[in-house]
Amino acid sequence: MSALKIGEISKPRFEFRTFGQDFSAAAERMARLSNPVPEKVWHRESDEIYIMSRTNDLNNTKIRDGKMDVKSYVQTVDGLEQWDPKLKAEFPISRAQLVEEIFPAFMVELPELTQNQYSFDEFIAIIDAHADLQAVKIHKQRFGYMVNDTICEVANVLVNGAKIVSINSESTELEDIQKTIKDVQLEGVENINYLQAIKRVIGMKNMPLAN
Template identity: 65%
Template sequence: MTKEKLKIGEISKPRFEFRTFGRDLEEAAYRMTRLSVPVPEKVWERTSEETYIVSKTNNINNTKIRDGKMDIKTFVQEVDGLEQWNPLMKGEFPISATVLREEVFPAFQVEMPPLDKEEYSLEEFLAIIKNHPELLAVTVEKERYGYMVNDTICEYGMVWINGALVETINSESTEVEDIKKTIEMLGLGGMENINYLQAIKRVTGMIDKKLVN
């Protein structure tokens, strides 16, 4: 079977992903810069501020809000330690109570809060999260640098989770073998695959596990 050639910024089949978080990933990041082919200027450096909604019980749905838009991805499968996530829902604020009741809160896997309005602004939604004992809204600021190594889309980023800094590095592709080779090329072999949801839950103390270094 001919493999699909990945192009940055274009829609592809669902991708597999290796991502990890730590305090010192600079050596792998350096290798990434040297092994990368030129990439479009729009992905050279990107910054964003997002809000992730996390709960102790949920490890399979990743909810983030950026620029007033909500995006939930759901875990599909793991193959050779690589994770595949698919979009579950996308919505924009103000958001209807029906969507919150039928799609958003079920994704958090927590008790449904009372929803007595027809629609909710972002501020009203965040107030519900703040008052929910099982949910946490986490501010995540990102400075990301895009690369392309071994036909996989790669990124090194600095991420501030509620103001505290961690580094992240990833490789994603529709092709599992390409990611596995990239991991070795970057010197990341043996490191744990840690997704955003896991990293945020570890830093905020919801999960008692360390990052990779």
């Protein structure tokens, strides 16, 4: 089996991720256990917009650098979630793609769309006007590691300005993630994906984070 490499496209990965206020002990263990990683993933920052839907927990939609990515939930195995890239789109987005792919992913009522294509600002205006959708501004400060051949990360995340912390391990191999969870001492911590975390922070879902 070839080792998983950061930044490479692979078959759908399984993922453990959690969110809270403080994972400093686990983050220190992750850093000490990590193999060397490419300098480009030592520290990355990005501004993104996630589109939250009250009626959808199966498709994860984010916009970064003018491009939209949608990942779809595949399955959960041994408490680890598998997600698969579903579509990519660039602005301006055609009415056809909004009707056929993007709004079906939100699982909401289709708004009236009168234009043939929509710019980023026009698309966000549609989201803002929709009762079941919300655009959420996300800033990520990410620190990359590699533990047990799994792609790992510690991230400081701002959700509309509210700071939370994320830590994760992902791989195509379940056993490698389970070992990493144990090694960094995150056993028993709830697996929370970005959709769930953002919904909890903005009050769309009445549940706490992991700590």
